[in-house]
Amino acid sequence: MLGxxxxxxxxxxxxxxxLRDQIASLIRSGNLANSSRLxxxxxxxxxxxxxxxxxxxxxxxxxxxxxxxxxxxxGSFVHFDGPISMPTxxxxxxSFESSRPSGDQFPLGDFQKTCTEVVTSTEAGSILQLGSPAxxxxxxxxxxxxxxEEGSLDDGDDLIITNGCQHALDLIQRHFTAxxxxxxxxxxxxxxxxxxxxxxxxxxVGLPVTSEGVRPEDVERAIIAERPQLVVLTPNFQxxxxxxxxxSSREAIARIIERYGITLVEND
Numbered sequence: 141m142l143g144x145x146x147x148x149x150x151x152x153x154x155x156x157x158x159l160r161d162q163i164a165s166l167i168r169s170g171n172l173a174n175s176s177r178l179x180x181x182x183x184x185x186x187x188x189x190x191x192x193x194x195x196x197x198x199x200x201x202x203x204x205x206x207x208x209x210x211x212x213x214x215g216s217f218v219h220f221d222g223p224i225s226m227p228t229x230x231x232x233x234x235s236f237e238s239s240r241p242s243g244d245q246f247p248l249g250d251f252q253k254t255c256t257e258v259v260t261s262t263e264a265g266s267i268l269q270l271g272s273p274a275x276x277x278x279x280x281x282x283x284x285x286x287x288x289e290e291g292s293l294d295d296g297d298d299l300i301i302t303n304g305c306q307h308a309l310d311l312i313q314r315h316f317t318a319x320x321x322x323x324x325x326x327x328x329x330x331x332x333x334x335x336x337x338x339x340x341x342x343x344x345v346g347l348p349v350t351s352e353g354v355r356p357e358d359v360e361r362a363i364i365a366e367r368p369q370l371v372v373l374t375p376n377f378q379x380x381x382x383x384x385x386x387x388s389s390r391e392a393i394a395r396i397i398e399r400y401g402i403t404l405v406e407n408d
Contacts, residue, residue, distance in 0.1 A: 142166070142179065147188060155190060156197035160205075163198065167207050167220050178208060178216045181335070192335075200331045203380050210334065210380075212327045212346030275301025305407065309336045312370070316403055317342045322368040326354055330379040333372065333407065342369075349378060353385035356392035363400050371397055372405040 145162045147155055166172040179187070181195040188195075199216055202208045209219035258267065274280060280301060287293030302308040309332075317323060319341040325333060327346025337344055345366050347354045354373060362368070373393070375385040385393070397404045 142172075142184070142187070145188070147190075156194045157201070159188075159190075159195065159198040160201040163202060164205060164207055167202075167218055172218050174218050174220050176218045177214075178218070180215055196331055196335055203328075203331065210328050210331055212325055212329050212334070212344045275299075306332055306336060309333060309372075309405075309407070312405055313337055313340045313342065317369050321370075322366045324359070324362050324366065324368045324371040326373060326378055328380055330374070330407075347373075349381055349383060351383070352389065353378060353383045354389075354393070356389055356396055359393050360396045363396065363402060368402060370403050370405055372407055374407045376408050 142163070145159065145166075147158050147162075149155065151158065153161075163172070163178075172178075178184075178199070181192050181199060184190070185192040185195045199208065199210070203210060203216075207218065207220055208216050210216045258264065280296070280299060283301075284293060284296045284299055287299070293299060300308075300311070302311065313323075313336055317337075317340055321340075321342045322345055323337055323342050324345050324347055325337075326349050328349065329344070329346065334344065345362055345368065347358050347362060353375070359371065363371075373385070375390050377384060394404065
């Protein structure tokens, strides 16, 4: 069914949005049935001659639209239980289809003012140089201070500043896992996280996300059965469900993981 998709490389619309729009149309028209499995990102990228990240971006938008659901170890499936009303007017409101700023709502004037202040300041020359590998010093100083107050950091050398979540996850999987390692993640899981670990040939095992997030008993059961190297959780506003793990459950999960001597990654 996806073979009827036609992408236009000359169009001003990015390829990932073209792909998202056409798959969404197939889902809403019933041509892609509810619960049907979508091709893996690598397979679809090969079929259309695309970069795999293009397909991943399209799938992320479809998941944000509530049209598909990703499941650890099984792939992405159509998740559509009725007609979805999509805004068609530019005045329809704020779009939540991606984690990028809305062009209409972003305070561009304030942003331009801030940029002007930076380039006209006495430190303007420093922005023309390569930054320190250790990260922006004022940011490091603030993070070390806050971490010390929380009791979560004894030595500033233990702090690594990364270029975002994906960079951090990539460093973590390189350091803590090897091919065949087991990693416990939430199910459904954020596409970007799954893509990072897919490349490292680890085995992802899903922890079901309930109405109160991941449950401590499910974590312990999976640890006993799978002996994982890592447990990766998003306690606040889990992606894609938006759920939050209650404080009591977080504390219970932390105790369980400490008892079994496993590394916990908090992806907030």
